[in-house]
Structure formats: C-alpha cells, structure tokens
Amino acid sequence: MLGDIDPAELGVTNSHDHLFFASKLLPGQELDDPTLAIEDLLGFQGMGGAAVVQWTPFGLGRRTHKLAWMAEELGMHVVAATGLHRAAHYSPAVLNGVVDDLVRVFVDDLVEGTPPTDLPHEPRTGPRAGLIKVAGGYHGVDSHARLTLTAAAVAHDETGAPIAVHLELGTAGLEVADLLCEKLGVPPDRVILGHLNRNPDPRVQREIAETGVFLAFDGPSRANHATDWRLADGLEALVAAGHGGQLLLGGDTTTAAARYAAEGPGMRYLLTTLVPRLTKRLGGDLVTAMLVANPARAFATSWRK
Template identity: 55%
Template sequence: MIRTVVGELRPEGLGICDAHDHLFFRSALLVGQELDDAAAALAEVGEFAAVGGQAIVQWTPHGLGRRVEELPGISTRTGVSLIAATGLHRAEHYPEGFVEKVRPRLAEIFHAELTVGIGNSSVRAGLIKVAGGFHRLDEHARFVMAAAAEAHHTTGAPIAIHHELGSAADAVLDLLVDRLDVPPSSVILGHLNRFPDSRAHLDLAKRGAWLAFDGPSRANNATDPQLLACLAALIDGGYGDRLLLGGDTTTAKARGATGEGPGMSFLLTTLRPRLTGAFGADAADAIFRSNPARAFAW
C-alpha cells in the first residue's frame, strides 16, 4: 500500500505523480519565502490536477511547517493524492534549540507520525525524509539516519534523502544499506540533478536505490540543462525503472499558480513531452507513474 493523507491507497491507484515537492515549508534559511498559504497551496495543486497530475509527495519533514491539517481538504477538493513526510532536515533549517529538544525521541517521533498521526491530527506520514551534508555525513546526519532506519524497520516506510547539492549519496548508501540494513529498494536518493555526474549516478543505480531528480526549480537552474543527459545515461544503462522526477518547489516565488513559476504543472506541460520525445512514451510513463507507485509503497 501507499499511505496518503486520507488513507491507504493501492499502488496502481497513485497515477501521475510529482515525486518530490512541497506544499508547505517553513525554514530558518528561507525567511520571507515560506510556503504557508493554504489558498496558494490549493491553487497550485488545482493547477497540477488540471494538466493531468494525480499525486504529489510532500517531502517537508517534522518541525518545518507541514500544515498537515490542511492536506486532507486539499486532497479531497482537487482529487490529487497527497503523501506527507516525517523525518528531520539538516540542523540549520530549524530554530535554535529545536533539534536538541527532539533528538532524544527521534525514532519514537518518526514511528508515531507513521503509525498514529502527525501532531494532534489523524494524518499519518507516508515516508521518512532525512538529509546528508555536502560530500560527507556529519554527526547530526548519521544520528538522524539511524533513527530513520529504526523507524523503517518497525514500519516498512521508505526513506527519502535530501543530498546537499546532490552529493554524498554513496555515503548514505554505505550507512543506511550496508551498516543499518535498510533495503536499497526502500531508499530514495534526492537532488541528484544538483550533482550531474552520470558515472556517479550509474554507480548508485547499480546498488539498487531509487534515483530522484528534482526540477526545474529556481535552486536547480544551473543544472536543469543537463537533466535529460543524466536521465539518458541511466535509461541507456538499463535503469529507467529506478528514476523519479519532482518539482521541489521550496519558495512562494517558485509556485506556478500564484508566483513566478515554473510550478508543479511544468513537470507535465513541458518536461513530460520532452521526456516522451527523447525516450518514448513508456519511459516517460515509468518516471511519472509506475516508478513512484513502487518507490512509495510500503
């Protein structure tokens, strides 16, 4: 099953999916560009639905303004399945003292948000989102990933990773898979477009993890022109069944419906036709439909 904010869903019912995005997000590093407007979130999802979108995976983790109370209503009103996340981001995204407060209970928090509900709501998370550092895993990242692995082993929930500028994905697999016994099929490596090294991507694919490319996003504009070349190398290498694609909207300005764009709908109005033209309809359908259905299933 796949756990959405309104209940469990059979994987084949997920449909066309934005595999990494944010409807609500509040970070200490993005003051003034918070995503916390419910009307704007509804408009963004509605625009995505209007061009054929059927599911969105929100990677916003614990403590960063997930606004989970809004998610079931948005899902119901638009007909788009939404998946919420538990987990913890890099320490600098949080107010001073927050990480120290939750650190002793991390595995307990993750497990509760996956099985009982987030906060005082009955909305349960459908994945665990954690983060690495730039080319290395610091003590915070290792501690959080150990808690994520513990929660995975008690629930089966997938673990999605923010890689700082797309780096250190090999170190994440060394830790989660080789040392903490998380199956690579339950690991989603995010932001790989920010480190457009196809040889490195092929090495990661050989280890069995999911490879997530996020874009276009204002944070990724320098690597957007290399996206299709990175995907082509993996598809040619036989790993088209391990690829995911998301919009990764992290600021109000980047929304399509109420900001300057490109927004979530760009994935389907512009990127999907390009993928279809370059790799064929079956490859594009795998990236947007069948791969997410397997990646986010417990």
C-alpha cells in the first residue's frame, strides 16, 4: 500500500487474508471495524508477521486508504487487491457499473491508484493495488468467471500484476489454470489458486501443482471444510512430489466472528498454531519457505507499463 518494495523485503507473509470485507452473502458479519483490524494486524505482527496480502477485491469494502494508513502506522507491508469476486457477492448496481470495462477498472487500480470508496467510475487517487483477485465457479468456469478471468489476464499483461483466484469450495482449479495459462497465456508463476485445502483431493492437488501455478492453503480452523487436519498430509505430499516452492499459507478471515477479538482464530492463528504443527511435520526450512521465499516470488510484479 505504501509503494513498491523489493520482494526480498516482504518477510513472513500471510498470503491470503481480509482486514476489511463486506458481502451481501454474509449479512451482519462485515469486517468493517478499523480498530479490530489493527488488533488483528498487531497480533500477527507480534508473532513475527511482516506482511499481509488482502484479497478483498473491488466493491466489497476493501477500504484501501485505511489499509495504507494502517500499514504506515504499524510499519507492516499490506498488499491490496483489485479484481471482482463471484457475481453472487454483489448488488446488480455494482456489477452493472463495472462489467463493461473490467480491464480499465483493474488496470487503473493497479497503476493510477484506488478510489476512496468502491463506487463505479469514481476517480482513482492514492494507494495502488498490488494484485488482481477474481474467482472461478463451482466445479467449473461459468460465464461470470470467464469474463473476470479474461479481464484479469489482459490486466496482467498490461501491468505484470499477479492473479489470485478464489476457487469456490476448492473446486475447478485445473479448469481455471487451463483457461488462464493455456488459453489466455498468463505465465503459471503469475497465478495463485486459493482454497486448495477445501477440496483435499491429493491427486487433483498434484495435477494442479504440475501446471506450475502457486497453491494457497488458507482458511485455517474451519473444521467443517477439512482444512487443518488434512493440511500437513497435503503439503507433505506436494513437497515430496517436488512442488514445495509453489506452496503458500494464509488465514482468510472473512467474518467478524473469526476475529481474535470475537474469540475466533484471528490472523495470529497461522503463526501461533498452524506453523508449529507444520514445522514438526515438515521441518522449519520448508515452512519458512512457504511464509517468506514463496510469497516473495508469488506476489512480485514483473513489470509495469
């Protein structure tokens, strides 16, 4: 949020989280309290965290100007996203205001700066986004996903920004990778697929890794999503297959109830609980790579026009 940095300066990174997030699909669970956001950041920072990548895209209350202020106050690296989530998250007014020119919206956020509030066609000022966040469909690539993924590929070509993709319940990873990398020509190492742990099929995870994209394992402590208890097995299998350099770890806090202040796992859970468990299983060097070296490559911007 405070300008480009050398990737080597990123440090211990939460590769997928949300400090601000508001969707009509989660009424009453908005992440919109700056005080609680700062508390979550401080908890992560106090455990050694240095950077947080916020995947909240355009139109969902990302509050980039507040993110920039928080980053400066706490001395942390905070990366914000442009992009567009699944259509179900938006009101028709927001979608109708941007879908006709998604490439321009994405590129302007990345190059010119983000608007104070996410109103269609509001002038861009201030901090820039650092990645493009879009979404696949459930077990496939629907028409909305095809539209946003295609726009993301064009915006990547113009800016060099990485593309992060929400996989609905962890599905359609291969289809998304095929569209972005094979059909639209995005280099695989510029693509990050999220929520791979929500669909813990080891065969599919390995096939996705073989495409060369980054795999984000995020959303810890969601017992009903088979996340934590299968995480070590999935990561160990991918490391054994030679894909350790493509793995990322994140928290994906999306509701107010998940905040640490609300007795949820909070952002610090990644470092207080998951990392010690994974270190015992995989070794400190591999886990450190997932937190430091891999994010530094995944979130680097290759070039800007």
